[in-house]
Amino acid sequence: MYNQNFGLVREVRTLDLSRGRVTLEFGDVASGIQPETVHISPLGGRPLQVLEQNYQFDLLSPQKLLEKYVGRTVNVYRTNPLSGVEEALTAEVLSVNGGTILRIGDEITFNYPGRFGFPEVPDNLISEPTLLWGLDAPGGRQQIEVTYLTNNLNWKSDYVMVLNEDDDEASLTGWVTLTNQSGTAYENARLQLVAGDVQRVSGDSRPDARRVMMESAMMADEVGFTEAAFFEYHLYTLGRPADLLNNEQKQVTLLESDGFGVEKKLVFQGQNHYYRGQYGQVSTNQKVGVFLDFENSESNGLGMPLPKGIIRVYKQDHDGAQQFIGEDLIDHTPRDEVVRIKMGEAFDVVADRRQMDYTVVSGCVSESSWRIDLRNHKDESVDVTLIEPVGGDWEILSSSHAFEQRDAWTFSITPEIEARGEVRVEYRVRARWC
Numbered sequence: 001m002y003n004q005n006f007g008l009v010r011e012v013r014t015l016d017l018s019r020g021r022v023t024l025e026f027g028d029v030a031s032g033i034q035p036e037t038v039h040i041s042p043l044g045g046r047p048l049q050v051l052e053q054n055y056q057f058d059l060l061s062p063q064k065l066l067e068k069y070v071g072r073t074v075n076v077y078r079t080n081p082l083s084g085v086e087e088a089l090t091a092e093v094l095s096v097n098g099g100t101i102l103r104i105g106d107e108i109t110f111n112y113p114g115r116f117g118f119p120e121v122p123d124n125l126i127s128e129p130t131l132l133w134g135l136d137a138p139g140g141r142q143q144i145e146v147t148y149l150t151n152n153l154n155w156k157s158d159y160v161m162v163l164n165e166d167d168d169e170a171s172l173t174g175w176v177t178l179t180n181q182s183g184t185a186y187e188n189a190r191l192q193l194v195a196g197d198v199q200r201v202s203g204d205s206r207p208d209a210r211r212v213m214m215e216s217a218m219m220a221d222e223v224g225f226t227e228a229a230f231f232e233y234h235l236y237t238l239g240r241p242a243d244l245l246n247n248e249q250k251q252v253t254l255l256e257s258d259g260f261g262v263e264k265k266l267v268f269q270g271q272n273h274y275y276r277g278q279y280g281q282v283s284t285n286q287k288v289g290v291f292l293d294f295e296n297s298e299s300n301g302l303g304m305p306l307p308k309g310i311i312r313v314y315k316q317d318h319d320g321a322q323q324f325i326g327e328d329l330i331d332h333t334p335r336d337e338v339v340r341i342k343m344g345e346a347f348d349v350v351a352d353r354r355q356m357d358y359t360v361v362s363g364c365v366s367e368s369s370w371r372i373d374l375r376n377h378k379d380e381s382v383d384v385t386l387i388e389p390v391g392g393d394w395e396i397l398s399s400s401h402a403f404e405q406r407d408a409w410t411f412s413i414t415p416e417i418e419a420r421g422e423v424r425v426e427y428r429v430r431a432r433w434c
Contacts, residue, residue, distance in 0.1 A: 001153050008149055030153075033149075033182075038146065066096045153181075157176055158311075159174050169259055171258040180245065186242075268384055281352075286352070310329050351375070352371075354373075356371050366431055369427070375422045376418065399427035400426045
């Protein structure tokens with residue numbers, strides 16, 4: 001199953017075939033099947049030649065049955081209101097476009113009340129989607145393998161993270177939600193999930209490449225998911241057979257980790273257009289963003305590549321009850337990378353940003369002086385990181401605090417603010433943007 005709402009189905013069946021040219025009906029396939037991706041091959045090396053392949057999807061329904069009987073006669077049953085006995089009339093179906101039009105005796109009528117009786121089901125109507133092959137078979141019992149792509153098989157990952165009292169450790173549980181709306185059930189199935197951004201082209205009909213993809217994966221020994229790198233994606237294999245019924249949603253545990261280190265960060269974000277014009281007071285009582293960072297590494301108690309999904313974070317309150325404190329969407333994250341989750345905005349840490357001076361040096365060069373007042377109303381000290389994306393070529397002419405150049409366009413300043421204290425950061429910067 002791919003987290004792009006499609007899946008690869010591989011099924012092995014044992015057949016008892018006559019020798020020579022035979023017709024094989026292969027039912028119970030997904031209604032979302034892409035017929036151009038179907039591939040059939042014998043297992044065990046016995047020759048089996050496919051002469052023709054058809055996909056029949058003209059499914060039996062009341063409307064379809066009426067359409068097939070246009071120009072033919074049917075029975076129409078109606079209860080006589082006086083006698084209470086159901087009576088049958090012979091009617092010719094003239095049309096079913098926008099309603100059923102019948103000829104009963106010498107009259108033509110439509111929307112006639114009653115139920116219809118049909119003598120038989122037409123041969124070209126089937127109860128379920130069916131693959132039909134014309135084969136040149138060697139005869140006898142043998143196994144065949146059929147693979148195809150189908151739409152409406154999907155999976156997604158979700159995570160529950162519980163933060164400790166000091167905000168420096170957490171536990172993480174990952175869940176996989178499987179959704180099957182493909183039109184058929186998969187019982188006792190070997191389940192594998194592909195995480196990554198797989199390129200798909202409309203009208204692509206290369207089933208063999210995808211077939212090899214699934215065959216080369218390692219089978220898991222455990223009952224949970226095991227992970228393995230595969231091509232430029234990651235493959236998660238469930239170590240036990242699973243049933244996934246049609247129109248069913250199932251949740252399976254993906255991972256569990258406890259006691260890994262996290263770091264809470266407060267960030268006050270600037271904007272690069274601040275340095276290209278005259279503003280004065282930019283903001284007052286502006287909120288400061290709250291983030292949680294953790295390293296997805298074995299040394300930190302993690303290390304499994306994380307499929308994209310929503311991480312929901314909880315923390316115990318003073319009474320021991322878990323409270324929801326925020327959620328964020330993460331992208332596919334390989335191991336040994338840092339995951340950053342935005343929790344929201346700080347309640348007790350606010351900031352004012354004010355431009356104290358703006359001087360045009362030349363057509364696209366300016367100098368500006370800034371003052372940022374940070375106020376901490378908490379009972380403990382905090383560090384707040386100021387992110388200043390100046391853009392273009394820039395130079396710090398003076399600063400009240402040490403700064404760090406984060407990249408060619410950005411610098412940061414991280415002052416410590418004492419409990420119930422205030423810090424003023426002042427700096428002057430020259431910027432050139434052409």
